[in-house]
Amino acid sequence: MAILFSNATVLPMTAVGNAPRTFAGWVGVDGNRIALVTESETAAAEFRAAHPGLREFDCRGKLVMPGLVNTHCHAAMTLQRSLADDIALMEWLHDYIWPFEARQTADDVALGMTLGVVEMLLGGVTSFVDMYYFENRCVETVERLGIRAMLGCNYFDSNVDEVMPQVEEAVRLAAGCDRVQIALAPHSPYTVSPENLLRGKRLADKYGLHLMTHISETQDEVRIVREKYGKTSVEHLDGLGLLGPKTIGAHCIHVTDSDIETLAARGVAVSHNPQSNMKISSGVAPVERMRAAGALVTVGTDGTCSNNDLDMFEEVRTAAFLQKSATGDPVALPAWEALRLATVNGARAMGYADGELGVVREGALADLIVVDLQKPHLQPVNDVVSNLVYCGKASDVDTVVVDGRIVVENRCVAGVDLPALYAGVAAAVARIKAGR
Amino acid sequence: MAILFSNATVLPMTAVGNAPRTFAGWVGVDGNRIALVTESETAAAEFRAAHPGLREFDCRGKLVMPGLVNTHCHAAMTLQRSLADDIALMEWLHDYIWPFEARQTADDVALGMTLGVVEMLLGGVTSFVDMYYFENRCVETVERLGIRAMLGCNYFDSNVDEVMPQVEEAVRLAAGCDRVQIALAPHSPYTVSPENLLRGKRLADKYGLHLMTHISETQDEVRIVREKYGKTSVEHLDGLGLLGPKTIGAHCIHVTDSDIETLAARGVAVSHNPQSNMKISSGVAPVERMRAAGALVTVGTDGTCSNNDLDMFEEVRTAAFLQKSATGDPVALPAWEALRLATVNGARAMGYADGELGVVREGALADLIVVDLQKPHLQPVNDVVSNLVYCGKASDVDTVVVDGRIVVENRCVAGVDLPALYAGVAAAVARIKAGR
Numbered sequence: 001m002a003i004l005f006s007n008a009t010v011l012p013m014t015a016v017g018n019a020p021r022t023f024a025g026w027v028g029v030d031g032n033r034i035a036l037v038t039e040s041e042t043a044a045a046e047f048r049a050a051h052p053g054l055r056e057f058d059c060r061g062k063l064v065m066p067g068l069v070n071t072h073c074h075a076a077m078t079l080q081r082s083l084a085d086d087i088a089l090m091e092w093l094h095d096y097i098w099p100f101e102a103r104q105t106a107d108d109v110a111l112g113m114t115l116g117v118v119e120m121l122l123g124g125v126t127s128f129v130d131m132y133y134f135e136n137r138c139v140e141t142v143e144r145l146g147i148r149a150m151l152g153c154n155y156f157d158s159n160v161d162e163v164m165p166q167v168e169e170a171v172r173l174a175a176g177c178d179r180v181q182i183a184l185a186p187h188s189p190y191t192v193s194p195e196n197l198l199r200g201k202r203l204a205d206k207y208g209l210h211l212m213t214h215i216s217e218t219q220d221e222v223r224i225v226r227e228k229y230g231k232t233s234v235e236h237l238d239g240l241g242l243l244g245p246k247t248i249g250a251h252c253i254h255v256t257d258s259d260i261e262t263l264a265a266r267g268v269a270v271s272h273n274p275q276s277n278m279k280i281s282s283g284v285a286p287v288e289r290m291r292a293a294g295a296l297v298t299v300g301t302d303g304t305c306s307n308n309d310l311d312m313f314e315e316v317r318t319a320a321f322l323q324k325s326a327t328g329d330p331v332a333l334p335a336w337e338a339l340r341l342a343t344v345n346g347a348r349a350m351g352y353a354d355g356e357l358g359v360v361r362e363g364a365l366a367d368l369i370v371v372d373l374q375k376p377h378l379q380p381v382n383d384v385v386s387n388l389v390y391c392g393k394a395s396d397v398d399t400v401v402v403d404g405r406i407v408v409e410n411r412c413v414a415g416v417d418l419p420a421l422y423a424g425v426a427a428a429v430a431r432i433k434a435g436r
Numbered sequence: 437m438a439i440l441f442s443n444a445t446v447l448p449m450t451a452v453g454n455a456p457r458t459f460a461g462w463v464g465v466d467g468n469r470i471a472l473v474t475e476s477e478t479a480a481a482e483f484r485a486a487h488p489g490l491r492e493f494d495c496r497g498k499l500v501m502p503g504l505v506n507t508h509c510h511a512a513m514t515l516q517r518s519l520a521d522d523i524a525l526m527e528w529l530h531d532y533i534w535p536f537e538a539r540q541t542a543d544d545v546a547l548g549m550t551l552g553v554v555e556m557l558l559g560g561v562t563s564f565v566d567m568y569y570f571e572n573r574c575v576e577t578v579e580r581l582g583i584r585a586m587l588g589c590n591y592f593d594s595n596v597d598e599v600m601p602q603v604e605e606a607v608r609l610a611a612g613c614d615r616v617q618i619a620l621a622p623h624s625p626y627t628v629s630p631e632n633l634l635r636g637k638r639l640a641d642k643y644g645l646h647l648m649t650h651i652s653e654t655q656d657e658v659r660i661v662r663e664k665y666g667k668t669s670v671e672h673l674d675g676l677g678l679l680g681p682k683t684i685g686a687h688c689i690h691v692t693d694s695d696i697e698t699l700a701a702r703g704v705a706v707s708h709n710p711q712s713n714m715k716i717s718s719g720v721a722p723v724e725r726m727r728a729a730g731a732l733v734t735v736g737t738d739g740t741c742s743n744n745d746l747d748m749f750e751e752v753r754t755a756a757f758l759q760k761s762a763t764g765d766p767v768a769l770p771a772w773e774a775l776r777l778a779t780v781n782g783a784r785a786m787g788y789a790d791g792e793l794g795v796v797r798e799g800a801l802a803d804l805i806v807v808d809l810q811k812p813h814l815q816p817v818n819d820v821v822s823n824l825v826y827c828g829k830a831s832d833v834d835t836v837v838v839d840g841r842i843v844v845e846n847r848c849v850a851g852v853d854l855p856a857l858y859a860g861v862a863a864a865v866a867r868i869k870a871g872r
Contacts, residue, residue: 084818085826122812278761281765308827324715325714330717376551376554379857379858380514380861380865390743391745429818
């Protein structure tokens with residue numbers, strides 16, 4: 001079914017160049033592609049005539065823009081949202097997170113993933129990169145909900161033998177759906193041996209998959225890796241041949257200038273997670289230095305135990321604020337550059353060519369969101385991009401299209417019964433906490 | 437008219453002690469006071485019987501809590517929202533802010549104030565402390581919109597002769613409305629002479645008013661004050677006798693240990709504005725050190741040129757995140773303590789006795805908000821306070837009561853035509869920008 005967004009303010013975003021120019025116009029979707037981007041009412045009328053039965057949305061006072069791309073999260077951890085905050089790391093892991101995770105089943109994970117995806121779709125996230133257990137079980141979940149995803153099968157040395165067959169199963173399950181990619185996700189260079197890192201890399205190469213891992217998230221990690229291997233985490237991973245354009249490195253906080261050069265030279269996508277980094281005191285990633293070095297910086301929310309939500313509007317804003325604060329330069333990471341990290345750059349991180357995703361351009365994949373600008377916090381419109389980045393809320397998104405399909409309309413997620421979902425989640429959490 | 441919130445999760449907040457205990461219960465309002473806080477269905481039925489014609493809200497799955505208190509903003513600057521971001525300070529002031537402000541009228545300021553108050557009410561802010569021009573003109577605005585306010589008449593050396601009579605006029609205009617207080621607001625110790633600081637102090641004392649000013653916001657300010665007076669900003673203000681329990685100091689970033697002791701000893705209310713401080717690279721206020729010293733720390737949004745919204749949910753969250761990031765301690769400023777800054781402590785800053793405002797307690801002033809917990813980002817409820825502080829959004833507020841009056845219901849502000857307001861704002865901004 002074709003779709004036409006009419007009388008909109010269009011924010012196209014571009015892969016390169018300066019601040020994007022918004023314009024008043026129309027955006028048409030045919031199949032899973034953007035088929036029309038125009039300022040011409042005549043061209044819009046022709047599109048309407050050529051596509052009988054199209055769905056038309058009157059977007060007066062609304063913004064049409066690319067959907068947001070969340071390049072690092074653990075979506076199923078919604079079950080553990082706010083389970084244990086404001087306590088020390090080791091108590092948190094030993095007394096709360098690990099016992100909870102030990103008890104949850106693949107079905108629990110799929111349920112948590114459902115809640116996470118619903119939250120993301122309602123907040124204008126059209127693509128996400130996940131890293132967790134039982135991703136094979138979640139292929140069906142994301143296919144059904146209509147979001148675009150890269151599902152990273154997380155492993156440690158302790159469970160690598162279980163996870164590798166799950167990767168192959170997930171690849172088979174996702175084969176029929178272009179929206180869903182599978183990836184290898186060794187947890188980190190300090191929790192996975194060189195041998196098992198390479199085992200993941202070989203499987204990734206076999207199927208042409210991405211590989212993601214946490215890199216230099218904490219000073220402890222950097223210390224442990226240095227003690228074990230005499231190298232920084234980046235040097236260690238690079239020495240194993242793990243860094244390339246199909247690698248996503250989450251965090252990259254404690255990196256040297258030389259590490260930054262390496263990340264840029266190899267084309268690694270860095271997922272910056274500012275709210276998580278602040279909340280669990282990991283440090284401040286040198287985003288401006290990484291951007292200056294030509295590294296591909298993107299934005300992610302991390303999981304709901306360390307954020308505690310999956311809100312990319314807040315994440316983009318916090319990315320800009322945190323760089324300005326940490327560098328002492330109020331001009332650092334301007335609004336439109338922050339937005340580029342979460343659209344164009346995120347799309348590249350997921351393996352899409354420039355202009356293929358994360359932009360409003362004829363021929364691009366139709367992942368679009370409609371933001372209602374008729375809200376007190378978005379008025380007046382002195383600068384629509386500043387308003388969007390510095391004031392926009394997840395709740396301002398009213399319509400979401402992924403791969404040409406309407407998945408959110410009037411803030412309702414297609415095919416999801418929210419009260420039933422909340423009840424199911426509450427029951428699962430109660431069961432897991434009780435140890436049943 | 438009496439009001440009864442039924443079957444709610446109640447978050448009472450307390451002035452002292454540990455994390456607040458939530459409970460399932462009823463909250464009744466009679467006149468402008470909270471008249472019932474109970475877990476007893478029988479007591480609720482008696483209240484219902486004793487108040488024929490009361491408005492009853494079914495709050496199943498919702499939270500009833502004190503309204504948020506924004507202790508520092510320039511609400512009328514909504515007109516300049518996103519007017520000029522991501523540029524250097526001096527260019528910003530000289531080319532954008534000052535020319536704009538030179539052209540705007542008292543009516544423009546009242547219009548900007550209207551938009552700001554509407555935004556705050558919709559985001560659960562029931563009280564705010566303002567600091568701007570033409571506050572005498574805004575007394576009527578805030579009386580009409582139903583919010584609780586302290587209106588600080590901002591002055592510099594250059595306009596003190598104009599502003600002092602406005603203060604006296606504002607005091608007369610506000611005399612009939614308990615919700616509205618007037619205050620003196622000398623801009624800062626580096627832009628107002630000792631003589632004019634004292635002139636404001638004398639007028640404040642004459643009418644029993646609060647006095648507010650920016651304190652130690654930037655390193656430049658501290659340098660200038662030291663060069664002029666050989667003292668820190670806090671020492672300088674204290675030497676003039678300006679610091680006391682009726683003083684609100686915005687920012688307090690670049691303060692010494694001795695300054696912190698002084699702020700605590702004098703009972704000064706500190707307004708911490710983390711998003712503004714991050715966005716314009718002012719530095720990080722030592723909130724944890726101030727709290728440890730016994731200073732009264734509160735939270736404010738600052739104006740919409742440096743934030744760019746008036747969202748206290750985000751501000752409370754950012755306060756917690758920023759302290760954890762800056763101190764390197766993930767246990768710093770826990771969720772419930774951050775929430776106390778924005779409720780109980782804010783109420784004290786505005787001169788209310790402990791237990792009088794900012795709490796859900798029988799006898800307290802009825803400033804209450806209802807937060808809808810049936811949102812994907814607020815499920816499951818492992819910890820309602822963590823969810824609220826780390827995931828809650830302004831848009832989750834569905835009902836707001838100030839001084840016993842329903843001012844927001846189903847996310848509609850009583851008596852406000854939003855499209856007309858937006859159109860009026862757009863026209864005023866266009867006129868001011870065009871220099872007409």
